[in-house]
Amino acid sequence: MLGRRVVGIGSVGLGVFLLLVGIPMNVTSNGTIIMNPALFPMVAAWLMIGLGAIQIIVGGPELAMPPLSEPVRFAIVAGLTVGAAMLFEPLGYLVVAIGLMVVVIAMIYERRPLWVATTVLAVPVGIWLFFEYLIERPLP
Amino acid sequence: MDTATILAGISDAFTLWNLMFIVLGVTVGQIIGAIPGLNILMALAIAIPLTYSLDTLAAIAFLISVNKGGTVGGAVPAILINTPGTPESAATTFDGYPMAQKGQPMKAMKYSLYYSVFGDTWSDIVLITVSAPLALVALKMGPIEILALMVLAFSVITGLVGESMVKGLIAAALGFLVASVGIDPGQGTPRFTFGYLTLYDGLPLTALAVGMLAVCEIFQRLAQQVRGMPAAAAAPTRSADIADRTVTFKELLANKWVAFRAALIGTLIGAIPGLGSATAGFLSYSITKQSAKDPEAFGTGDPRGIAASEAANSAVVGANLIPMLTLGIPGNIAAALLVSALMIHGVQPGPLLFEQQGQLIYGLFGAMLIANLANLGVGQVGMRFWAFVVSAPNTVIYPAALLLCVTGVYISAGGVMGLVVMVGAAILGYVMRLLGLSIIAFIVAFVLAGQLESALLKTMLITGGDYMQILHHPIAMALLVLSVISIIVLGRRRPTLGRKPGAAAAA
Amino acid sequence: MYVPIKRLALAAALLGTTCAAGTAWGADCPEGFPNKPIDFLVGFGAGGGTDAIARSIAAAIEAQQGWTIVVDNRPGAGGGVMAASLKNADADGYTVGIAGTDTVAIVPYTSPDAQFTWDDFAYLGSGMQINYGLVTRSDSPFSTLEEFIDYAKEKGRATVSVGGTNQEVLVKQLGEHFGVTLVAVPGKGAAAALQEALGGHVDATTQGSQHVQQIQSGDMKQLASLIDKRVDYAPDSKTLAESGLDPSVAMQAFTILMVPKGVDEAIMTCLAGAVDEAVGSDTYGELMRNFDNKAVNLGPDGVTDIVQQSATNYEKVLAAN
Numbered sequence: 024m025l026g027r028r029v030v031g032i033g034s035v036g037l038g039v040f041l042l043l044v045g046i047p048m049n050v051t052s053n054g055t056i057i058m059n060p061a062l063f064p065m066v067a068a069w070l071m072i073g074l075g076a077i078q079i080i081v082g083g084p085e086l087a088m089p090p091l092s093e094p095v096r097f098a099i100v101a102g103l104t105v106g107a108a109m110l111f112e113p114l115g116y117l118v119v120a121i122g123l124m125v126v127v128i129a130m131i132y133e134r135r136p137l138w139v140a141t142t143v144l145a146v147p148v149g150i151w152l153f154f155e156y157l158i159e160r161p162l163p
Numbered sequence: 164m165d166t167a168t169i170l171a172g173i174s175d176a177f178t179l180w181n182l183m184f185i186v187l188g189v190t191v192g193q194i195i196g197a198i199p200g201l202n203i204l205m206a207l208a209i210a211i212p213l214t215y216s217l218d219t220l221a222a223i224a225f226l227i228s229v230n231k232g233g234t235v236g237g238a239v240p241a242i243l244i245n246t247p248g249t250p251e252s253a254a255t256t257f258d259g260y261p262m263a264q265k266g267q268p269m270k271a272m273k274y275s276l277y278y279s280v281f282g283d284t285w286s287d288i289v290l291i292t293v294s295a296p297l298a299l300v301a302l303k304m305g306p307i308e309i310l311a312l313m314v315l316a317f318s319v320i321t322g323l324v325g326e327s328m329v330k331g332l333i334a335a336a337l338g339f340l341v342a343s344v345g346i347d348p349g350q351g352t353p354r355f356t357f358g359y360l361t362l363y364d365g366l367p368l369t370a371l372a373v374g375m376l377a378v379c380e381i382f383q384r385l386a387q388q389v390r391g392m393p394a395a396a397a398a399p400t401r402s403a404d405i406a407d408r409t410v411t412f413k414e415l416l417a418n419k420w421v422a423f424r425a426a427l428i429g430t431l432i433g434a435i436p437g438l439g440s441a442t443a444g445f446l447s448y449s450i451t452k453q454s455a456k457d458p459e460a461f462g463t464g465d466p467r468g469i470a471a472s473e474a475a476n477s478a479v480v481g482a483n484l485i486p487m488l489t490l491g492i493p494g495n496i497a498a499a500l501l502v503s504a505l506m507i508h509g510v511q512p513g514p515l516l517f518e519q520q521g522q523l524i525y526g527l528f529g530a531m532l533i534a535n536l537a538n539l540g541v542g543q544v545g546m547r548f549w550a551f552v553v554s555a556p557n558t559v560i561y562p563a564a565l566l567l568c569v570t571g572v573y574i575s576a577g578g579v580m581g582l583v584v585m586v587g588a589a590i591l592g593y594v595m596r597l598l599g600l601s602i603i604a605f606i607v608a609f610v611l612a613g614q615l616e617s618a619l620l621k622t623m624l625i626t627g628g629d630y631m632q633i634l635h636h637p638i639a640m641a642l643l644v645l646s647v648i649s650i651i652v653l654g655r656r657r658p659t660l661g662r663k664p665g666a667a668a669a670a
Numbered sequence: 671m672y673v674p675i676k677r678l679a680l681a682a683a684l685l686g687t688t689c690a691a692g693t694a695w696g697a698d699c700p701e702g703f704p705n706k707p708i709d710f711l712v713g714f715g716a717g718g719g720t721d722a723i724a725r726s727i728a729a730a731i732e733a734q735q736g737w738t739i740v741v742d743n744r745p746g747a748g749g750g751v752m753a754a755s756l757k758n759a760d761a762d763g764y765t766v767g768i769a770g771t772d773t774v775a776i777v778p779y780t781s782p783d784a785q786f787t788w789d790d791f792a793y794l795g796s797g798m799q800i801n802y803g804l805v806t807r808s809d810s811p812f813s814t815l816e817e818f819i820d821y822a823k824e825k826g827r828a829t830v831s832v833g834g835t836n837q838e839v840l841v842k843q844l845g846e847h848f849g850v851t852l853v854a855v856p857g858k859g860a861a862a863a864l865q866e867a868l869g870g871h872v873d874a875t876t877q878g879s880q881h882v883q884q885i886q887s888g889d890m891k892q893l894a895s896l897i898d899k900r901v902d903y904a905p906d907s908k909t910l911a912e913s914g915l916d917p918s919v920a921m922q923a924f925t926i927l928m929v930p931k932g933v934d935e936a937i938m939t940c941l942a943g944a945v946d947e948a949v950g951s952d953t954y955g956e957l958m959r960n961f962d963n964k965a966v967n968l969g970p971d972g973v974t975d976i977v978q979q980s981a982t983n984y985e986k987v988l989a990a991n
Binding site for chain 1: 579
């Protein structure tokens, strides 16, 4: 098995990608000043290559991975959050916040009515009131 | 400065009106600091308009109290739910959270409160007594010295890298890379901005730190929730054993040297403009861990870890005012907001401040000392309240914390773009956790890389590439020698490069 | 707890149906404006001159008009980050930007990603002219621009810490004019530049407002006034034109207030009126006294002219580089 060498391979791969594609595409120098803007990104890339190589040689025991459901659910929650962020401005804060809480609470299997009500209604409304009135930072 | 002015100033602070605003300020600061996603800057930005109609002393006393309350409040969620309320309390999670998990949340919060107030008081006293000479010393810290200090910080902080030095350094390299997003400090050309002008100022630290430290933890908790599992309280609430809930004076004194050193580090970092309290917390924590006889005890709920982090990050608050009051140069953004507030009230911080506004400044000093006491009192009440809040089930706490992070970052870190950065950071944080890459090494590298790069650039410009000029900078040389020593000591401490089992704070 | 309650009452009143109270004084505002807090976006960080001006004007408007104003710092790219988000904000008069003239006159020509020009905004007025000066520690061996140039020639080079692109451009122009290497040391804003000069790490610095108190306390001296006239707090230091430079090199920068183009005419009049009244207020006047400067409101047309003029000028200078 690859074991912890995975980390090393990933690190070397990212470093090479940066040197060949990432940095040339996204960093330009106009040569007006002594230090090249690409210096720090290049240092980072070379560090990744060098350290990654050491990691490949050293190896190590297998990484302890959680059951597949965890990263999948993690990605779903992350996706929901980004989706909510995008919808704040068109739909309004309260609607989206309550919607987000409904989906999240469904995902984490809370069924007790009182706690469901707290999370779905009291929390978004409370936060909205806090921002809107107490500290006067208007939300969409 | 004659004694009469000093006494008049200090007694100004003791009006009922001022006391009320100090307590109010501390309370506001502690609450906002304790809410993940809202930080001290946010608290100050909210508080400044409230002071427009106040007299100058009450206004400044209120604002400084908010600032002081914020550093105390930030530690609360760090301890209770492993999500630091502010970036500067990140190092408090290492030992605070494990201690709370051992059934001693109250004890951990008390340690944090007491050491925080200690660090704060210490740096206030330094400010009051020796600010002028200390400010002159801090001025001597030019780009070359800062560069050497950054090298030292990196060499010391490698002790925080977690289970393996190599992987820790890989994480740090990633932090370097991410820190280079934005315009480069020299030519002003964009790097990795992909055409977004909003990225020119770099990725917002608030969004990044909240994402990696708090939101990542929240997402993971939500992801781990399995059907049918009883929804536990977010933190174990009350232990029956009184020793788990209280901190005796003896226990506090046992860590006096740790706390003292932390306060000293925080004061020094605070007195040098631009370094910040997050740096102080990390630096103090790693120095403490590395100089301990039993570094493996850290990360398991060791009170020394809490003392090292909290005394240092709180000591920054008072010390930050040293360059601000004596030179007119704010030590960090929080102090900069105070400068603005003073200017609105018709007071110009700078070299003439003590001469022109002596009574006001001593009034402020009096207020700062009172605020420390108020912090202690409000903190005592507050921690019971927070302990009560987190006794609600996980299924309420984590979704609520998520919504707070989302809302806070939306408001304080640039709207939807800030939220995208926050979620991106949370995902990166999760991947790094899975791969065993230290998130803390990443954040520290991110925070320090910008300062390192700017110091390096300025050094090159000032010396014109003549590196022998460092011989004229004794402080820089001393710092470099210290870094070499610490690397040697560290190297000896870590004979099993790359394979050391994970006793350290992997976080 | 008097103040927060007052603020709450105010917020409640604003959110209620009547906000005619807000229009009772001064500024000539349309019915129902404003019916929510107005956002002030500051193009620079807290603690600097622009930030203080923005907050002081905000405080004055709150007191005079009874509106609620939220001040937000959006630092980065010399105010460019703020300008970019201001351009994309709704042109409803609820988002006002505060920056320097250079934000719209220089940034579009130095930052390839700046998707705006000075013409994307409408201007409400100005707060003050920024009295840029070239200053140094009072124990430096030179006291005038000429002596400084001689010092640099003797040493081979001299360093000047700067707080922004406009000053970097100027330092370069100075070096070219006198045929000497002047190295501009860029950093994070004016305070950092001041700190390096006070610590003696650089030979001199360019400053816009914070140098005044340093000069008054005797810690610093001014080598040259970088604007078109001499200043009261350093009457002996010459302007660049007096030292033989082309008068167009002199910096002419104001702190300005702007909104995205397309705001309703009546709301423009209302906001410009409110700004003018605030700039004339006592609180603002006190801030100006601290800067040893004067409140200057050029009005909407005056600011537009200045901005257009200096944008044309910088476009030429920067294209030549």
